[in-house]
Amino acid sequence: MDTFTAPELMTINAARMLRDGDVVFVGVGLPNLACNLARRTHAPNLVMIYESGVIGAQPARLPLSIGDPSLVSGALSVCSMYDIFAFYLQRGLISVGFMGGAQIDRFGNVNATVIGDYHKPKVRLPGSGGAMEIAAWADRWFIITPHQKRRFPEKVDFCTSAGFLSGRSQRTQSGVRGGGPQAVVTDLGILEPDETGELVLTQLHPGATAEQAQQNTGWALRTAPQLKNTDPPTVEELALLRDLDPQRIYLSSAG
């Protein structure tokens, strides 16, 4: 087994969760790398769609923003912003979304808007962008994030994207089409919602412990009855992944 960075570990575990044929609404950074890795391993028919309206990109370089022109040259299709949100996302064609955010809470709700009070914020974040609708309408979605206590509060300060609200039944009652968060991939392991919608620790990465995960989570983190260990990154996965980001813009330890 090779050595690897935390971003590499998270990206490889996220890639494994993607299925062949998935249609993924994807941003830049680790989710983009995870999708490309999945395409080169077990999911050759995965379709990548960028919020900027680009479908089936073949970028000649690693894209640095979702509006990178290298995503457009040689793509299969490009459409307007209204169309990408209405005809693709709202129509229900997206199977997987990736969410970012400063906070994710016990029931998988995500905050990308403000820390503190909305009108007098401690930290003003960029806001929703596409996140409000992706979380609602993609069939399922994932988060890749370092495991830090401030990122995992009991309850988000502002609900930019609905997870299970205050429990799975509440999301179901709201009538939104998508299935909500499926997993949070961190540098320690993987959290998944249980039958109540609460995020519980289901998998640990090699060398990490449940205690570490608990210490870095802002609520009483439960551990799944069958806690599993994730398979370490393979040599092939690492090689393919590093080939996607040769300058280690996203994959370095600080990434």
Next chain:
Amino acid sequence: MDTFTAPELMTINAARMLRDGDVVFVGVGLPNLACNLARRTHAPNLVMIYESGVIGAQPARLPLSIGDPSLVSGALSVCSMYDIFAFYLQRGLISVGFMGGAQIDRFGNVNATVIGDYHKPKVRLPGSGGAMEIAAWADRWFIITPHQKRRFPEKVDFCTSAGFLSGRSQRTQSGVRGGGPQAVVTDLGILEPDETGELVLTQLHPGATAEQAQQNTGWALRTAPQLKNTDPPTVEELALLRDLDPQRIYLSSAG
């Protein structure tokens, strides 16, 4: 003065009603000829838009349907059907529409749907197409039609396109944006709505009489206090018009 056919007389009089800079939602046949004649005379900046989504056409031949491919080759712009109705017509960018129809009544309402009962029609006509919205949302609209009693009933059997409904105030109250019918150009003269919205005879073509018009109208046709005579088609107008339809597809007496 040259001799001319009824379609020529009507088309030339319709062309005179168009203003420079008008944006016209136009079909094939006489309205198309009227617009092109206006462009070649007093309205060089008139913009023609076809229901099929074509803007600024330069057809190499006389178009025989609004979907004629000759309208597309060399046009300025082509858009989808939803866009032409939403972004152009509903948005309020259309200054002039032309309406066809089997019946037009005292208050300028038009029927292009059925003669007789809707569910057991005497004659089933093609239906609205774009007519329902053009009549509602164009700033002003016109009809070119032969003056025949069956075409001018007191009240339409089916209101496909709203004129003034049962009077001008009723249209105003309905809140639709457009100003409604401005004139009906026939082979006998021109009917225009008075202050109540009722169509009255305001102009007579050379040689026609108010009695003829009355005999061919299905209601007690009133004559405007200042009944005018239309100027006969000029040699130049006739020459330019005939040049637009050299095979006399639309301009022959039977047209």
Next chain:
Amino acid sequence: MAKLTSLREAVTSLIRDGDCVYAAGFTHLIPFAAGHEIIRQQRRNLILARATPDLIYDQMIAGGCARKVIFSYAGNPGVGLLKAMRAAIEAGRLEWEEYSHFSMISRLTAGAAGLPFLPMNPTAAEDLAKVNPNFKRLTDPYSGREVITVPALNPDVAIVHVQRADADGNCQLWGILGEQREAAFAADRVLITAEEIVDAAVIRSDPNRTLIPGFIVDAVCHVPHCAHPSYSQGYYDRDNTFYLEWDKISSDPERLKAWLDEWVYGLDDREAYWQKLGPETHRRLQVEPRWSEPVNYGKH
């Protein structure tokens, strides 16, 4: 079924008795060959939705495929009425549901956008709403004024003819666009016919031209001349002569039956149909090329 397949196979696999079918194309790119294949395969009880039923639905109705038609303009464009459709309605053999163009296309656009309905501004012409309860009213929550609504239309199958597609069904089309794109996104299943199957590199050279992405497409069929007697911009012209001729054929039930026997049941496929039209018709409909100026996407 592979995605790139014959039209016969695609109709067999994708179109079922009782389906709501939307064969797209406003005057342009009307998929006549697919209509004929549906007649040949004797599909029954279809709900045929199209803004302009045009000759394609007149023929399918004459062929006994339809239970109901949903439309907004039932004319033979530039000629007159649709006589087979009218006869079926008058004989009580065909249900119908009627819209204006904008309300029809708003239904399809709502379906494509995943919305339950779309609003429209009022038109003051209320007779259609009196006979079609799908027109409803809502109060605009901002101004307090009324808007009209129509419900989403999500056909079981959309049939869309395009100028060029790759083997995965990424489709490029130009000229009059009608409701092609909306139909494909609104439908549950998508059947594409194409004048040309091109290499993906052609599609990728101009991604803004790709209006339908392959991943929503179920079958791609290479069917040159699919649209005759309508047309494919740049490929062949509209056959106005046939549009005029149909007015006579469809007026006479005997002649109509003979026409179906000769031109639909009696032929295997579109290639046979095109050959039967003969060299004089081919010459008449031929079009000299007129190419677009390319645009530069850059090697970014």
Next chain:
Amino acid sequence: MAKLTSLREAVTSLIRDGDCVYAAGFTHLIPFAAGHEIIRQQRRNLILARATPDLIYDQMIAGGCARKVIFSYAGNPGVGLLKAMRAAIEAGRLEWEEYSHFSMISRLTAGAAGLPFLPMNPTAAEDLAKVNPNFKRLTDPYSGREVITVPALNPDVAIVHVQRADADGNCQLWGILGEQREAAFAADRVLITAEEIVDAAVIRSDPNRTLIPGFIVDAVCHVPHCAHPSYSQGYYDRDNTFYLEWDKISSDPERLKAWLDEWVYGLDDREAYWQKLGPETHRRLQVEPRWSEPVNYGKH
């Protein structure tokens, strides 16, 4: 004012203090030169609407032009936050109104379509609606379920940068299309900047590429390199270095003021700005051509 005019003249004529301005472009074709000209002409109390304020609005806010910002993602794309905007909000100098991308673009699309509002499906994330009363609810008259609505946005002026336009303002653009078209149709006045002014024959060779028709355009300005530090697909690349640099410039009020003095107030126009960037930057942003395959419209 003639339609084909200088950017200076166009801004003077079309943009007034207090206007609601929508400078379009989602990461691509952002009309920076127009933003700089507005700063130079010292417009005040503008309402700046844009899905992604990006650096263009951060600069205009720093230049003192804005009273309010309407947005859906206030980040420096791929880098971080918009610091001038955040500082103005925190100092109480700037009002704001916030959406998600889809609700923001739905507002603009409703404005473009002449509708008073557009519906959206619910998202179950309700905190934004609690702080923005423009989100309302309606009952879908067909299913009885709730939808969300947002009201039309009709800016006073749209500023749209395109790759090529003719002298009448017929505009063709490609690559990422963002909300360019919707902004132009929604606005009362339309200011176009273009990389190239081309003969109408170029436009007419490919009418499907014309997304904005000239008759809705008030001014057309020939402004090469208008979009730097964003990009024009096929013309020049995105200047990521400057996006990173701006993070530092905008963190320091002194440095920000110096930057505005040097790069906006101190320059006459975009040509001077481009020359000042220098040959090394020109080389760095240069793009090799990659042309689309043409399509055949036919001499019908």
